Amino acid sequence: MELLYTVNPGIEDIASEEIRAELGGVTSFENMSGHVYHVVDNVSFEAIYRLRSINRAFILLFKSRIGSRTNDLIKLREELFSSLETIHYYITPYTSFAVDTERLGSHEYTSMDISRIVGEIIIKKVEEKTGIKPVVNLRTPHIIVHVFVKDENFFLGVSLTGSRSLHRRGYRIYDHPAALKPTLAYAMLTLSGTRDKQVIVDPMCGGGTIPIEAALLHEEAYIYGYDRNPRHIRGAKLNAYASGVYGKVVFGVWDARRLHEIFDEQVDHIVSNPPYGIRYGDPVAIRKLYRDFLDSTYKSLKPGGRLTIITTEYNYVLNKANYIGFRVVHKRTVQHGGLYPKIVVLEK
Structure with missing residues (x-):
């Protein structure tokens, strides 16, 4: 199983160590990227929720290399369409979704360009498999599809932790104006x-x-x-x-x-x-x-x-x-x- 975690940029090594200690497997990261990559045989979702250093966790469905030019999005579109054969297991006609893209590096295209392409492919694949189009909801989606592009590396995952970041612990009845995460x-x-x-x-x-x-x-x-x-x-x-x-x-x-x-x-x-x-x-x-x-x-x-x-x-x-x-x-x-x-x- 391949997982991707979002964390506060600058604490990737701390999150990586906690993930290995609590869940096992192998982790890798780049400093200040805000992401940790994790390969593990099996994992308990309850254990993921107990992690103290991560914001969100995603099961990785697709990874590839992508060029920096706008024309490279044509190849990406083709790869996504042929690869996301199981996306309807996670996003159904009865669950709304949104695509969240983070991009680091120099590219001719924008994060919105990628989000638009990914959203279009997901709608087509779910409709192809179920006969019904899923609903896009950018404000309160049931499922978040996270895309992370760093230079030529492209990752796409589906949230395991819902739309709410785990840094929001739930105990903040009183919210200090300069509160620390x-x-x-x-x-x-x-x-x-x-x-x-x-x-x-x-x-x-x-x-x-x-x-x-x-x-x-x-x-x-x-x-x-x-x-x-x-x-x-x-x-x-x-x-x-x-x-x-x-x-x-x-x-x-x-x-x-x-x-x-x-x-x-x-x-x-x-x-x-x-x-x-x-x-x-x-x-x-x-x-x-x-x-x-x-x-x-x-x-x-x-x-x-x-x-x-x-x-x-x-x-x-x-x-x-x-x-x-x-x-x-x-x-x-x-x-x-x-x-x-x-x-x-x-x-x-």
Whole structure:
């Protein structure tokens, strides 16, 4: 069986490792492609739903090579028509569908051109097999057909996880205006190396995504979430309750710049999503916030403890962290909300 997963660009390796660990098989990916390719003998769909790092999963029905010129679409149309003989098993006259195309590389044609061709072929094949045309529904389709084109590589799969991305966990009763995707929260916890029995703190927890993901990941960790806005803390508690981890996370109203007043060299991991300067508006204010925050986290961490943050202010953070005495353990670029922040892991 061949599968294709969509993930946040920048965490393909983390998703690949989780997929292999949970489902077995062989995986491959290209960094910042937002996709992981997976070959496995057999797989439980329930196990796919338990993955914490993926957005969607697709069973691969067709893969080929495609040229970059518009005329190459003629050959693609012929190959698709002869290959999609079983598409009516997935898309019937009684299920609506939509085609979602992602394209990376330089091509004369557009993603819409490919989606149009794929949609036309699917309608013809289903009508040929059943005598009835399936319905196209671009807003709320029953089935999503995902096409991924990267340079000359062409993949087509049918969604195994419905139209809803798995990063939408379902526990977000309260939606923080600058909420972090749970898939990225999982990636940050993984990169930080959090474990059971350790103290894990998010001092700018907002709606509680990072503490909740930590509680879902670790049965016996000591997890704390703070925010200086009481409304966010109330929302975080609601989300924790909806996720089933209420009571496993201690939430409280507190200023992240004074974290050391609660924890004096007691924390194993601080994992957080501080405000981005791009969204904060005032570069002077954001730098002061980061400076005070970094000072306080250094005092709060145990020797060897780690601070993991996602930020667009990474140059300032790295310079300040080096001055304070942090050691840079890891850094990488990811895509989040149309921006390309870095996840930075610092060690005391």
